[in-house]
Amino acid sequence: MNVRRRSSAAALAAIAVIGAATAPAVAADPSPSSSPSTTAPSGLYGSTDPQYDGVWRQSLALLAQDTAGVIPSSTAVKWLTDQQCANGAFAPFRADPAKACDAKTPVDTNNTAAAVQALWAVGGHGDVIEEALGWLKSVQNEDGGWGYVPGTPSDANSTSVVIGALTATETDPAKVVKDGKSPYDALLTFALPCAKDKGAGAFAFQPDKDGKLLPNADATAAGVLGTLGEGLVAEAGKKTGAASCADADQPDRERAAANAAAYLTDTLAKDGHLVSALGGSADQPDYGNTADAVVALAAQGGADKAAEPLAWLKKNAAKWAGESGPAAYAQLIFAAHATGTDPRDFGGTDLVAKLNATGPAPQGTTAKDTATASDDDKTKDEKKDDDSPFGVWWFVGVCLLFGVGIGFLLSNRNKKQQP
Structure with a gap:
């Protein structure tokens, strides 16, 4: 799903305490706490303090495992x-789940939407998903979007990650409306016009204090996926020509995604990666947002569009992921998946094994394989046509259907249940 998603722990703490959207939403992997947890909760992936990112990193880890054919x-x-x-x-984290949540519990849209995507993927939790979706719909803003904390102004990242939760569960975002506005309506308000001198086609996180839209690469990656109706896991879209920004009388989602992809392409052209400056330090490579950009570019215009930043990640991202933990490995697995790259040999690193080693041992593997070389030239629709509607997950899905009593099977995406 995520300015951005790489909010510092301090910024997230501020959001939780004062309930204001003063920092970027967390739609991809928040920075882990600098001090490791001395007693990591049983079942949790990663060893750092989970106070600000426990649910986020767990959700991404489970989703990435499922994407790679691993049974969590x-x-x-x-x-x-x-x-x-x-x-x-x-x-983000409840130290004592047995204690009921209250008005001081810092619930948010991003962690809820990520959990929905992960639990839908692993299957068997229709009641949990249904309740989470119900809550997300209940805190939708009047403009059709969502802020990180309920009641705060909508932002591109939060709106996009919730769109991902809706589409993952086969809920049409266009039909989830508040005062006649859908999430897509809200998202398009953050898109900059092509006529703008700087940031043409980009997405802003949200308007600044003066109401101006400022380009943000992370919000742009999130915006591409959101306007396309994609979640954290996306496959390569239909191949398109060279990226370019073009205004339209009534910009639609497809045009906005293409414009945003053109902005990302231009931004990545210099170094092959995105950059960030934290705490006043000099610009430095932003690995997580670069991985997000790879997914966005591949989803919008095919794997070839993401070739340069993908190559950079393969060469440089292993150390970053090792230091950052499970959410980072998950982001790289999503980038591999979107481009038809083997996550078990990502620049010589087995991302799946590394991710698995950060938490409880998986139950096993499924018949799902990562994309083969012959898949790279196929569009999403062509890959969908190749999938068989039967197999091990069909049988498991039938069992879950009788056991839980809700949902239906999505054979083409190996989804097992819908609330």
């Missing part, structure tokens, strides 16, 4: 479901 640990899945509040929402 039941203990890990239970850890995530236990984090849910009675109203359906998720906070």
Whole structure:
């Protein structure tokens, strides 16, 4: 889903305390706490303090495992479901899940939407998903979008990650409306016109204090996926020509995504990666946002569009992921998946094995394989046509259908259940 998603722990703490959208939303991997947790909760992936990113990193880890054909640990899945509040929402971390949530529990849209995507992927938790979706719909803003904290102004990142949760569960975002406005309507308000001298085609996180839209690469990557109706996991879209920005009388989602992809392409052209400056330090490579950009570019215009930043990640991102933990490995797995790259040989690194080693041992593997070389030239629709509607997950899905009593099977995406 995520200015941005790489908010510092301090910024996230400020959001939780004062309930104001004064920092970017967390739609991809928030920076882990600098001090490791001395007693990491059983079932949780990663060893750093989970106070600000426990649910986020757990959700991404489970989603990445499923994407790579790994059956996650039941203990890990239970850890995530236990984090849910009675109203359906998720906070970044609840140290004592047995204690009921109250008005001071810092629930948010990003962690809730990520948990929905992960639990939908692993299957068997329709009631949890249904309650989470119900909560997300209940806190939708009048403009059709979402802020990080309920009641705060909508932003591109939060709106996009919630769109991902809706589409992952086969809920049409266009039909989730508030005062006649859908999430897509809200998202398009953050798109900059092509006529703008700087940042043409980009997405802003949200308007600044003067109401101006300022280009932001991370919000742009999130905006591409959101306007396309994609979640954290996306496949390569139909190949397109050279990226360019073009205004239209009534910009639609497809045009906005193409314009934003053109902005990302131009921004990545210099170094092959995005940059960030934290705490007044000099610009430095932003690995997580570069991985997000790879997914966005591949989803909008095919894997070839993301070739340069993908190559840079393969060469440089292993150390970053090792230092950052499970969410970072997950982001790289998503980038590999979107481009038809083997995540078990990502620049010589087995991302799946590295991710698995950060938490409870998985139950095993499925018949799902990562994309082969012959898949690289296929569009999403062509790959969908190749999928068989039967197999091990069809049988598991039938069992879940009878056991839970809700949902239906999505054979082409190996999804097992819908609330």
